[in-house]
Amino acid sequence: MDKPDKNYDAVQPIRDDLMSGAAELGLRAITIFQSVLSAPESDSPAKLKESLTKTSAALIEAQPAMAPIFHLCNTVLLASSKASSLDEIRQECHKALDSFEKTLCDSAAAIADEVFDLIPPGELIFAYSFSSTVVSALLNARAKGRYFRVACTEARPSMEGRKLASRLASGGIEVIHTFDNAMGLILPNCSAAFMGCDCIGSPGVVNKVGSWVLAVACRELGIPLYALSGTEKIVNDDRLFEFEKHERPAEEVWDFTTKGIRVLNHQFDLVPFNLLSGLVTEQGILKEPDIEKYISKLEVHESLKLQPATF
Amino acid sequence: MDKPDKNYDAVQPIRDDLMSGAAELGLRAITIFQSVLSAPESDSPAKLKESLTKTSAALIEAQPAMAPIFHLCNTVLLASSKASSLDEIRQECHKALDSFEKTLCDSAAAIADEVFDLIPPGELIFAYSFSSTVVSALLNARAKGRYFRVACTEARPSMEGRKLASRLASGGIEVIHTFDNAMGLILPNCSAAFMGCDCIGSPGVVNKVGSWVLAVACRELGIPLYALSGTEKIVNDDRLFEFEKHERPAEEVWDFTTKGIRVLNHQFDLVPFNLLSGLVTEQGILKEPDIEKYISKLEVHESLKLQPATF
Numbered sequence: 001m002d003k004p005d006k007n008y009d010a011v012q013p014i015r016d017d018l019m020s021g022a023a024e025l026g027l028r029a030i031t032i033f034q035s036v037l038s039a040p041e042s043d044s045p046a047k048l049k050e051s052l053t054k055t056s057a058a059l060i061e062a063q064p065a066m067a068p069i070f071h072l073c074n075t076v077l078l079a080s081s082k083a084s085s086l087d088e089i090r091q092e093c094h095k096a097l098d099s100f101e102k103t104l105c106d107s108a109a110a111i112a113d114e115v116f117d118l119i120p121p122g123e124l125i126f127a128y129s130f131s132s133t134v135v136s137a138l139l140n141a142r143a144k145g146r147y148f149r150v151a152c153t154e155a156r157p158s159m160e161g162r163k164l165a166s167r168l169a170s171g172g173i174e175v176i177h178t179f180d181n182a183m184g185l186i187l188p189n190c191s192a193a194f195m196g197c198d199c200i201g202s203p204g205v206v207n208k209v210g211s212w213v214l215a216v217a218c219r220e221l222g223i224p225l226y227a228l229s230g231t232e233k234i235v236n237d238d239r240l241f242e243f244e245k246h247e248r249p250a251e252e253v254w255d256f257t258t259k260g261i262r263v264l265n266h267q268f269d270l271v272p273f274n275l276l277s278g279l280v281t282e283q284g285i286l287k288e289p290d291i292e293k294y295i296s297k298l299e300v301h302e303s304l305k306l307q308p309a310t311f
Numbered sequence: 312m313d314k315p316d317k318n319y320d321a322v323q324p325i326r327d328d329l330m331s332g333a334a335e336l337g338l339r340a341i342t343i344f345q346s347v348l349s350a351p352e353s354d355s356p357a358k359l360k361e362s363l364t365k366t367s368a369a370l371i372e373a374q375p376a377m378a379p380i381f382h383l384c385n386t387v388l389l390a391s392s393k394a395s396s397l398d399e400i401r402q403e404c405h406k407a408l409d410s411f412e413k414t415l416c417d418s419a420a421a422i423a424d425e426v427f428d429l430i431p432p433g434e435l436i437f438a439y440s441f442s443s444t445v446v447s448a449l450l451n452a453r454a455k456g457r458y459f460r461v462a463c464t465e466a467r468p469s470m471e472g473r474k475l476a477s478r479l480a481s482g483g484i485e486v487i488h489t490f491d492n493a494m495g496l497i498l499p500n501c502s503a504a505f506m507g508c509d510c511i512g513s514p515g516v517v518n519k520v521g522s523w524v525l526a527v528a529c530r531e532l533g534i535p536l537y538a539l540s541g542t543e544k545i546v547n548d549d550r551l552f553e554f555e556k557h558e559r560p561a562e563e564v565w566d567f568t569t570k571g572i573r574v575l576n577h578q579f580d581l582v583p584f585n586l587l588s589g590l591v592t593e594q595g596i597l598k599e600p601d602i603e604k605y606i607s608k609l610e611v612h613e614s615l616k617l618q619p620a621t622f
Contacts, residue, residue, distance in 0.1 A: 176573050184524045261488050264487060
C-alpha cells in the first residue's frame with residue numbers, strides 16, 4: 001500500500017478521536033483546513049483545490065457519521081469552487097471556516113438557552129455518551145441557577161460517558177455514573193433524558209450506539225428524550241447511512257480472538273423520530289416533518305456527492 | 312471487626328464469583344457444605360447444626376440473588392432439623408445435597424430438550440450474560456444437529472458474556488460478539504433470544520443487569536425472549552427483592568474517583584413476566600399465573616425467614 005500523503009497523516013488524530021462529540025470534531029477539523037490553506041507546497045490554484053478536495057475526502061472517510069465534518073468540507077469546497085486565484089481561494093475558504101465556526105458556537109449557545117426550560121428543577125436527569133452541546137447546555141442551566149443531578153453511563157467501548165461525567169462534575173453538577181447495561185436500573189429515577197447527535201436525516205438521528213436502546217427504554221418508562229443538535233447536522237438520507245460503514249477494530253472491544261467468535265465494533269445507531277420527544281436545535285424544537293425542508297435546501301459540492309449503488 | 316470465621320473464609324470464592332450462573336454457583340455451594348459436614352471440629356450435633364446455619368447465612372449473604380444457593384441452604388437446614396445424632400445429621404444432609412445436585416442436573420437436561428424446538432433452524436439467536444442452563448441447552452441443540460449462530464454481548468462489568476461466547480465457540484457454535492449498548496444493532500438480525508435467571512418470583516425473573524433493557528428491546532422488535540430456569544429458582548417475593556441489596560464495589564466499574572461522581576455497581580435487574588415470551592422450566596413453559604402455586608408450596612427453615620421491615 002502507498003504511504004498515506006500528508007493530508008491523510010493530518011487526519012489521523014480525527015480518525016482516532018472517539019471521545020469528542022460531532023460539534024467538537026467539527027472545530028478540530030477547522031484547524032486542519034487552516035493548515036492546508038497555508039501549506040507552501042500548494043503554490044497554484046489547482047494544487048490548492050486538489051489538496052482541499054483530498055483533505056475533505058480523508059476527513060469524511062475518517063468520521064463518516066459526523067455531519068459537521070461533512071458540512072465543513074462541503075462549505076470549504078463550495079467556497080473554493082467560486083474562487084480562481086490562490087489568494088482568492090484562501091480568502092474565501094478562511095471566510096467559510098470562520099463562518100462555520102461561528103455557526104457551531106452560536107447553535108450551542110441557542111440550544112443551551114432552550115434546554116434550560118426542559119430540565120425539571122431538583123430532579124435527576126439522564127445524559128448519554130459525550131456531546132459538547134449537551135455539556136454546554138447542562139453547565140449553562142447550572143450556571144443560571146437550576147439545580148439538578150445527572151445520571152450517565154459509560155458508552156462502551158470508548159467510554160466517552162466518563163468524559164461527560166468528569167466535565168459535568170468539574171462544573172459543579174452532581175453525577176451518578178454506571179455501566180450501559182445498568183441503564184434500566186437508573187432510568188426509572190430520571191425525569192428527562194438528553195443526548196447529542198452526530199447526524200440528522202429524515203428517518204431520524206444518528207448517535208453513539210446505545211442511543212436506540214436508551215430511546216426504547218425511555219418510551220417504555222414514559223421519560224421524555226431530547227436530542228440536542230444544531231441544524232448544521234442535517235444531511236441527505238444517503239449520507240445519513242454512511243455511518244453503517246464505520247466499523248472500528250475488534251480489538252477495541254475484546255483483545256482476544258478465538259476461532260468461531262467474530263467481534264463487532266460499530267459505533268453508531270439510528271434513533272427514529274417516533275422515539276424522540278423532540279430535536280432541540282438553534283431554530284427551536286423540530287419534529288420529523290420539519291427536517292425535510294432543511295434537506296431540500298442542501299447544496300452539495302460535486303466531489304462529495306455519493307454515487308448510487310450499481311447492481 | 313472480628314476476623315471472619317472459617318465458614319466465612321470458605322464462602323469468599325462464592326462471593327467473588329461473578330462469572331458463574333446461578334445453577335453453577337449452586338453446585339459450587341454443595342462442595343462447601345460437604346466440607347462443613349466432614350469438619351472434625353463439629354463434634355456435637357449442636358455444633359454441627361450451628362455450623363450449617365452459619366454457612367447458610369454466609370452463602371446467602373454472599374450471593375443474595377441466587378435462588379439455588381438459598382434453596383440448597385434451606386434444604387440442608389430442613390434436613391438437619393429433622394435429625395438428632397451427629398451421624399444422622401450428616402446422613403440426612405448428604406442425602407439432601409445429592410438430591411439437590413440431581414435436581415439441578417435433571418432440570419438442565421429437561422430444559423435443554425424443550426429449548427431445541429424454540430431455536431429456529433439456520434437463524435441467528437441472541438443469548439445474554441452467562442448461564443450454564445443456556446449453554447447446555449444450546450450445545451445440546453447443536454449436538455442434536457440443529458444449526459444456528461449465536462449473538463451475545465459482554466455483560467459489563469464482569470464480562471461473563473465473554474465466557475458464554477467462549478463456551479459456545481468451543482462447542483462448535485459460531486458466535487457474534489459485541490458490547491452491551493450495541494444490542495440494538497445486532498438484535499434486529501436475531502429470531503429469538505434466551506437468558507438464564509437467578510431467581511423467580513411472582514413479579515418476574517431476576518437476572519444479570521441488562522436483562523430488562525434486552526427484554527424491552529426484544530418486545531419493540533417482536534423477538535421472542537425466553538428465560539431458561541429450573542423451578543428450584545422460584546422464591547417468595549420478599550426473598551426475590553434481596554438482590555437489590557447486592558451492591559458491588561464501585562472500582563469494578565471505574566477505578567478512578569472524582570469529587571461529585573458517585574459510581575453505582577448493581578448486578579441484577581428484574582424482568583416482569585409481561586416482557587417474557589415464556590419461562591422454560593423442567594415442568595414445561597410456565598407463565599405468570601403458574602408461579603403462584605410453586606410459591607405456595609415453599610417451606611422455609613426458621614433461620615432463613617426474613618424479618619418484616621419495622622417502621
